Amino acid sequence: MTATTRPDAATAAGPAATSPRRARWRAPLGFALGALLLFAVAPAVLSDFRLSLLAKYLCFAIVAIGISLAWGRGGMLTLGQGLFFGLGGYAMAMHLKLADAGPGQLPDFMLLYGDSDTLPWWWAPFASPAVALAGVVLLPAALAVLIGYFVFRRRVRGAYFAILSQALAFAFSLLLIGQQATTGGTNGLTNFQGFFGYSLLDPVNKRMIYFLIAGVLLGLMALTRQIFLSRYGELLVAVRDSEERVRFLGYDPTLVKLFAYVYSAVMAGMAGALFVPAVGIISPALIGVVPSIEFLIGAAIGGRASLPGAALGAIAVAWAQTTLSEEFPAGWTYFQALLFIVVVAFLPGGLASLGRLLPRRPRLRSRRAPGADPEPEPDPREAPARSGPATAAASSSTTTAKEAGA
């Protein structure tokens, strides 16, 4: 794909345009199709059990969207998303545990493993639903600001950033395991009875949680798409491809990267919070090194730079994991590895690049003949490039660096 010289190739939100007029409808149509599948088809054809599994996959898709911005567009290999997933998940789980226990009571596991009869001070605020919901967003955001500011200001990049992210996720899971009396240790927090006043034992409510997750996913996808298409999105790609050049043009890459990093952290936190009522558990096993890598695999297989690619990839990988392990309980891990190797070896851009690879030649020709379309509307992805010298320069620099950037 490095051979292409189209100015919009670097941003490539979806498969690149066939004709601008059709491109204009593709996003809304895809969006409507997704909504139709999630809200009408899936609940109609899937059993309650399969629907609750789909709810879990959608949580992973939310993480993947964040990764798609930070890694696919920003070039930051976020290998420690488990940390933020865990923060959001534990914030939600702590509230649900306290709500189950009732006012003034200790959660059940503290009665078993705890050393004292009083609630730890850092648990107390989570009794309030508002604090818990705010915590789901603000805790990952605050930590990401803190980490990101120091890391990006010191210009830590590439493998060092990835190793640092992973080490933090690992440290966080160790911390939780060590504090069994107050965090449930390796068991994590499980056995939730209610969700903001609704019983989690009722299958109707579990369905409701699925709809909630599907709605959040679609909403966040729409929001993230706006970010992809915005001037900021262009700038982020520019920073990914040539940070020094952007700095030279008068932008501060620290802030550009920081926003993408914090955004992806918040996405992971929200996914973690939704995961808790959907699956009914949050534990250190979900936030360490292995799950952090698994979050990435989905986005990588689907196509990290493509929003639908990353989301569908995350869903597909989780779905394949369930299906393969049901069919071949003893050997499914080999299939999973094979899938990953095949995609990495033959489709480095992920499955989303499949459509772009095959019919490349005819499209290039239509693109080079502007006369084919009497009134060519400006492609939204090109527009910012035309509007200012800064992004134009950045865009042209992106053409060859797309693969190298990640």
Place this chain on the structure above:
Amino acid sequence: MSTALRAPRARRVRRRGLAALALVLAGTLALPACGAKAGEESEGPGATADISEDTVKVGLLNSLSGTMAISEVTVRDALLLAIEEINAAGGVLGRRIEPISEDGASDWPTFAEKSEKLIRQDGVAAVFGCWTSASRKAVLPVFEQNKALLFYPVQYEGLEQSPYIFYTGATTNQQIVPALDYLAEEGVDSLYLVGSDYVFPRTANKIIKAYAEAHGIEILGEDYAPLGSTEFATIANKVESAGADAVFNTLNGDSNVAFFKEYTSAGLTAETMPVVSVSIAEEEVKSIGAQYLEGQLTSWNYYQTTEGAANEKFVAAYQAKYGEDKPTSDPMEAAYTSVYLWKAMVEKAGSFDVADVKAAADGITFEAPEGLVTIDGETQHIHKTNRIGRIGADGLITEVWSSDGPIKPDPYLKGYDWAEGLS
């Protein structure tokens, strides 16, 4: 601002409108679907088992991949052996048992997912399996919500009594407390505690410390290593310099290999400072290497060498099916026993219905390889005899001490004054 910039803005607004529309759609679809409020009696469906004229399905839920696979695969094998034997003898209530095996993958949420699949999708009459406490805690709400049965075959830290779980492994008063009684009898005055960092060792050590305080035993140190850790030089040196009379070891899996190697190279032996382990059975002895473990003590309810016709038959059948060199161990025996106990419960109830089976549980006995076991209907644990064993050079463990007959299960240690503050 050029027009080129404004045009896409307008389009963006339209897209935002679409997003809002989708959210509204989500809201409207979701709101009328609200079900029972928390605290209300929401009659969960209570999954129905899929039982045909001539077959009944059961689920086997074990880690077949991941760190726990080495231990859990042997449990799955023992379960399959019991099912095969029962089927050969005519099945349960005239029905052949059809096992459905699922991989928990050493991952707790996967355990929850697979248990739900077995119950809701496959319609199994009962599930056998789980090893770690974390996996049991993860599936517990699934079984309670679906009113389905789990048979859990591994010794654990107690402090639990789910109405939908039968615990056929030892609880603390059948494994840890008798081991401490034995050490106290042997004149041990000080202990050093070494464990993996997870729920079982931490809870076990809490119980040990309470016992020690009441019985005048000094605890000279307490160290935890992360699960899977192989760095034990520091801990072995601390153990060596503490000079305790004995070490109480709750390490799990691979860590034991590294720990015992360092322990040996620190110049410690079973004579100078014996180690009592509660997670090392015959299978683990084989993988650690008997030369590092010779003479060390273990506390279980069953050994391959346990005497009795039932065990001779079990060991012979297991080795005939899986290989002459395969050892049998306590969790395998407890798993094997659990299938027979379920069969006896079903036959006494005359039905596969979970409520009927539970009601029939109390007092059911089975001549297990470990000796006669009896279900205690109140706690849904079983009466078990404790055995302290010594590891031999051949990798087998021989009994050196045993409790006076089967011990009544007491998961909350209510019958022990010194344990009052624990639960």
